[in-house]
Every structure is written in C-alpha cells, then in structure tokens.
Amino acid sequence: MTDQELIAKSVQYRKNILKYIVGAKAGHTGGSLSCIDILNVLYNEVLNVSPENFTSPDRDRYIQSKGHCVEALFVTLADAGFFPESDLETLCKYQSHYIGHPTKKVHGVEQNTGALGHGLPIAVGTALAAKMDDKNFKVYTLLGDGELPEGSNWEAALTAAHYKLDNLCAIIDNNKLQITGTNAEVCNTDPLDGKFESFGWAVREVDGHDVKALKEVFAAMPFEPGKPNLVIAHTIKGKGVSFMENSVKWHHGVPNAEQYEVALGELSPPSPLKGE
Amino acid sequence: MGATIEITNPNSQPNQDVFSATLLELAQADKDIVAVTSDSRGSGKLVTFGQTLPKQIVEIGIAEQNLVGVAAGLASAGKKAFAVSPACFLTARALEQIKNDACYSDNPVRLIGISAGVSYGALGTTHHSLHDYAVLRAINNITIVAPADNFETREAVKLAVKHNKPLYLRFGKKPMPLLTEDSSIGFEFGKGRVIKQGIDVAIIANGETVYPALLAAQKLESESGIRATVVSMHTIKPLDSELILALAEKTQAIITVEEHMVNGGLGEACASLLLQNGYNKPFKIMGIPDEYTVTGSQVEIFNHYGLNADGIAAAVNGMFCPL
Numbered sequence: 172m173t174d175q176e177l178i179a180k181s182v183q184y185r186k187n188i189l190k191y192i193v194g195a196k197a198g199h200t201g202g203s204l205s206c207i208d209i210l211n212v213l214y215n216e217v218l219n220v221s222p223e224n225f226t227s228p229d230r231d232r233y234i235q236s237k238g239h240c241v242e243a244l245f246v247t248l249a250d251a252g253f254f255p256e257s258d259l260e261t262l263c264k265y266q267s268h269y270i271g272h273p274t275k276k277v278h279g280v281e282q283n284t285g286a287l288g289h290g291l292p293i294a295v296g297t298a299l300a301a302k303m304d305d306k307n308f309k310v311y312t313l314l315g316d317g318e319l320p321e322g323s324n325w326e327a328a329l330t331a332a333h334y335k336l337d338n339l340c341a342i343i344d345n346n347k348l349q350i351t352g353t354n355a356e357v358c359n360t361d362p363l364d365g366k367f368e369s370f371g372w373a374v375r376e377v378d379g380h381d382v383k384a385l386k387e388v389f390a391a392m393p394f395e396p397g398k399p400n401l402v403i404a405h406t407i408k409g410k411g412v413s414f415m416e417n418s419v420k421w422h423h424g425v426p427n428a429e430q431y432e433v434a435l436g437e438l439s440p441p442s443p444l445k446g447e
Numbered sequence: 448m449g450a451t452i453e454i455t456n457p458n459s460q461p462n463q464d465v466f467s468a469t470l471l472e473l474a475q476a477d478k479d480i481v482a483v484t485s486d487s488r489g490s491g492k493l494v495t496f497g498q499t500l501p502k503q504i505v506e507i508g509i510a511e512q513n514l515v516g517v518a519a520g521l522a523s524a525g526k527k528a529f530a531v532s533p534a535c536f537l538t539a540r541a542l543e544q545i546k547n548d549a550c551y552s553d554n555p556v557r558l559i560g561i562s563a564g565v566s567y568g569a570l571g572t573t574h575h576s577l578h579d580y581a582v583l584r585a586i587n588n589i590t591i592v593a594p595a596d597n598f599e600t601r602e603a604v605k606l607a608v609k610h611n612k613p614l615y616l617r618f619g620k621k622p623m624p625l626l627t628e629d630s631s632i633g634f635e636f637g638k639g640r641v642i643k644q645g646i647d648v649a650i651i652a653n654g655e656t657v658y659p660a661l662l663a664a665q666k667l668e669s670e671s672g673i674r675a676t677v678v679s680m681h682t683i684k685p686l687d688s689e690l691i692l693a694l695a696e697k698t699q700a701i702i703t704v705e706e707h708m709v710n711g712g713l714g715e716a717c718a719s720l721l722l723q724n725g726y727n728k729p730f731k732i733m734g735i736p737d738e739y740t741v742t743g744s745q746v747e748i749f750n751h752y753g754l755n756a757d758g759i760a761a762a763v764n765g766m767f768c769p770l
Binding site for chain 1: 481502505507508510512513515516517518519520521522523524525526528543544547548551552553554
C-alpha cells in the first residue's frame with residue numbers, strides 16, 4: 172500500500188472512530204485518534220493476520236494492551252474484513268459483542284484486555300511459545316504510556332529481555348496524557364528509552380503519525396538480534412481534530428452534533444496528515 | 448489439644464511431590480507441557496523437572512502477575528502451561544491476571560498453588576492461603592481442585608493436562624496417607640469421592656482435612672455409634688451438587704471441614720446449595736475462623752482450631768443427636 176493510500180485510510184479510520192463513538196455516546200476518543208496510524212500500518216502493512224488465517228498457529232499476534240482505545244481496533248478490524256463495519260453501529264449497546272474494551276467475542280481480537288498492564292506479559296508468553304516451537308510468527312502489543320506505572324509491565328520487560336525475545340515488539344502510544352493530566356504530572360515515566368534500554372531492550376523512536384516512518388521501523392525488526400523491540404511512537408492525543416488535540420478533556424469525551432460536524436470537516440481531504 | 452494426625456501409610460508423599468513427579472512423567476511424553484515458576488522450583492519440587500526437561504521450564508522470577516500473564520500467553524499459543532507458585536501469592540497477587548488473562552480470555556492456564564492453606568505454618572499470615580477458595584469461587588470459568596491424597600493428586604494432574612480450561616490445583620507440603628485402596632472409587636473433577644459410607648451424618652471435607660475427617664468418623668462410630676459418610680469434595684468448583692443433595696436426603700446432619708477461612712470456602716458453597724434447596728437440618732462449617740492464625744506448624748494450627756479427629760468428632764457430637 173502506498174503512503175498516500177495509508178494516509179487516506181487513517182483519515183477514514185478517524186472518521187469511523189468518531190462516528191461510532193458518537194453513535195455509542197461513549198468511547199475513548201483521544202487515545203483512539205492517537206494510536207490509529209499505528210494500527211493502520213500494523214494491519215495493512217506488517218501483520219500476517221487476516222480473517223482467513225486467524226486460527227492458524229503461525230499467524231502474527233496483535234494484543235492491544237491499551238484496551239480502552241478499542242474503537243481504533245474495531246474500525247481497523249472491520250476494514251480488514253473481520254466483520255461487517257455495520258456491526259459497529261451496536262457499539263456499547265445492550266447485548267452487543269462490541270463492548271468498550273477488546274473481547275474475543277469479536278472476530279480478530281486475540282485477547283480480552285482492558286485492565287491495564289496485562290498486554291505485555293501475555294505477549295511475552297506468546298512470543299516465548301514461538302521461540303520454544305521454532306515458529307517464525309511475531310507478537311506485537313500496543314501499550315499506552317499512561318499504563319506504564321503498572322508493575323506488571325516492568326516484570327514482563329525483564330522476562331522479555333531474559334529470554335531474548337527479538338520476535339516481540341512493544342509499541343508505546345506515547346501521547347503524554349492520561350485521564351488526570353500529563354504523565355509528567357501523574358507519574359513521570361521519562362526517560363522511556365533509557366529505562367527500556369537498561370532492561371535490555373532495543374529501542375527506536377518514531378513519529379507515531381508518520382505512516383512511512385512506522386513502516387520503516389517495523390520493517391527493521393529485530394532492531395538488534397536477541398533483544399526485544401520497543402517502538403516509542405510519539406503521538407498526539409486527539410490527533411486530527413484541532414480542538415481535541417493535546418486535551419485531557421477528550422480522553423473519553425464524546426463530541427456533540429456540532430463538534431462532530433466540525434471534526435468531520437477537519438478530517439476531510441485535504442488530509443491534515445499530508446505534508447507532515 | 449487433641450491427637451496429632453498420624454501418617455499410616457509409610458509410602459505416602461507430600462501431594463506437591465506427587466504433582467511434580469507426575470508432571471515430569473507426563474511432560475516427558477508431551478513437549479507442550481511447560482512448567483512456569485516464580486523462583487519456586489525448589490519449593491514446587493521441580494528441580495528434577497528442570498534438570499530433565501530444561502526446555503520445558505520457564506523461570507519468571509518472583510513476579511506472580513507476570514507469571515500468570517506469561518502462562519496465559521504460552522497457553523494461547525498451544526502450550527499446556529502449569530504456573531507454579533505458593534498459593535498465597537498466586538491467588539492474591541495475581542488475582543486480576545487469573546481473572547482476565549486466564550479465565551476471561553479463556554486461556555487454559557493450570558494454576559498450581561503450592562504450600563497451600565497453613566502449610567507454611569509458623570511463617571505466618573503473609574504465607575497462608577486461607578482466601579484462595581473464596582476469591583477464585585467468585586471468578587467465572589475456573590475449576591478449583593484440592594486433592595486429598597497421593598492417588599487424587601496423581602489423577603488430578605493427569606486430568607489437568609487434558610482439561611484445556613483454566614484450573615486451580617492446590618497442594619500442601621506434608622506427606623499424606625492414602626485415604627482408600629478401593630480402586631472402584633474413581634476420580635473426576637466435579638465429582639466428590641465417598642471415602643466411607645454412613646447414614647447418620649455426612650462429613651464433607653477436602654484437601655488435607657479429609658484424613659482427620661476420616662479419623663473422626665472412625666472415632667464417632669466406635670465411641671458413639673454414629674455412622675458417618677466421609678466425602679473428599681476435592682472439587683470446590685464446580686461443586687458436586689448431586690452428591691451433596693443426596694447426602695442431605697440420606698443423613699441427619701452435615702458438617703464441612705476445610706483448610707481455609709470459614710468465609711467463602713467449601714462450607715459456604717455447600718451451605719448456599721443446601722439452603723437454596725430447602726435444607727433445614729443441622730449444618731456446621733469447620734475451618735479457620737475469621738482471624739489471623741496462631742503461630743505453629745500446620746498440625747499445631749489444625750489442632751488449635753479443632754481440625755483433627757477429636758475436634759471434628761466433638762463438633763459432630765455437639766450438633767448431632769441420633770434418632
């Protein structure tokens with residue numbers, strides 16, 4: 172897929188995220204908009220995952236540790252053909268499988284997540300199983316920067332390095348905001364690169380909205396043989412909608428009708444991503 | 448304080464030794480069986496396992512949350528992961544991982560709680576697991592099993608390999624006598640084993656309290672003429688409601704015995720079942736009361752709380768009047 176095609180997909184994904192959040196009157200808007208370019212590149216360029224091979228033991232795995240941004244995952248999976256996009260009209264509604272966090276009831280979801288600090292340990296175990304069985308699949312997990320204070324992440328970071336899991340890639344959606352405020356105010360996790368490097372990981376930093384840079388960084392795995400891979404993706408919470416960008420208010424804010432129209436207008440071509 | 452528990456079968460071993468030996472035997476024929484430990488291969492008796500099958504043991508270090516999360520990941524990729532850790536830490540520290548990563552995501556992790564109950568005795572409350580039945584009973588999609596003797600343990604481990612669902616097995620440190628040599632009494636999850644038949648009272652116990660329950664039944668019969676049925680209710684969840692309700696019909700009173708706090712364990716599970724089915728006969732729960740336990744060995748703690756032959760017999764005598 173060309174970079175322009177990927178950019179166009181990101182625009183459409185952002186519109187879809189807003190559409191279904193507005194329909195559900197609930198959702199994690201800011202974080203879904205910050206991580207959507209990462210999911211776009213993963214599902215359209217990187218992962219060996221499709222509706223057809225989803226039961227194959229050799230498929231790549233994607234585990235979304237930041238489960239609250241499920242809307243980003245759902246719109247991506249729908250576009251990849253795992254289920255009809257119209258299913259998302261039931262998002263968060265009575266008896267829908269499309270609940271506010273990833274659930275395996277939805278085709279394409281690998282693990283039930285939502286409670287924070289769970290994705291990395293599971294990803295470590297899955298990557299370890301691949302090593303034990305000499306399989307070539309890779310395991311990717313998307314972490315929110317705000318979930319990093321959970322100790323289980325650091326336990327898993329130790330294990331990943333101990334077992335030299337260079338088939339594992341953790342991506343931090345580093346939008347620098349969490350529900351209460353900035354990470355720096357709530358619990359400063361910087362410097363992330365130095366922390367993970369000291370744990371034995373190979374670290375790369377990238378603009379998390381630059382699809383070309385994201386493609387290149389994933390193609391470069393393993394960054395160093397024998398080391399787990401960390402991509403620190405610098406992102407903007409609420410990316411693509413001017414009044415949502417870098418605003419804590421939009422962590423799980425739902426646009427009203429007027430805000431929704433303004434947002435759609437901003438997301439219409441020419442894409443705000445172009446030329447960045 | 449009452450009699451100590453005598454070991455009558457010289458060949459008996461601690462259940463957790465039988466667990467590890469059985470697991471090694473099965474793992475030698477099945478490369479997908481993996482032991483995952485939290486710096487617990489010594490206390491889990493898995494040193495030989497690790498030496499014999501170094502590619503089938505994963506050491507996590509002292510990090511129980513990660514232990515269960517990694518085990519869930521291994522299980523999701525087809526490994527028969529046995530996550531082995533002291534029961535107290537496994538079921539408290541990693542409870543959210545048990546709930547979400549194993550049970551909710553339906554990753555068939557076999558959770559092995561070693562040195563369970565008050566096995567660590569004098570090490571105190573931090574090391575006692577008197578809450579594990581209670582917290583795990585509240586979680587969906589998990590089978591909870593506490594084998595009583597070496598036979599039940601061996602069978603439980605064999606079944607665990609085939610179970611393919613989240614499972615908690617609980618073992619203690621002390622050698623356990625063989626409860627019965629009656630080979631017709633089989634073992635399957637969710638089905639209590641009637642170790643001794645009697646028509647007056649039912650003593651429903653599990654794990655390391657079944658043997659004192661059996662001794663109590665023998666004492667009751669010889670001293671008071673009270674004939675007790677003794678059940679090893681090794682599976683707390685799902686509970687063998689059919690057997691319990693049949694015992695409710697057949698006997699005049701029911702008493703439960705467990706190495707767990709009286710809150711939320713086997714006894715309350717039985718009470719709930721019985722009450723909701725209209726049971727109105729004498730009923731008593733024996734376990735550790737709602738307090739931090741006294742200092743002592745497992746046997747001394749059992750004796751302190753009357754979880755021995757004399758104490759159980761006295762409790763039955765106190766609640767039960769032969770017709």
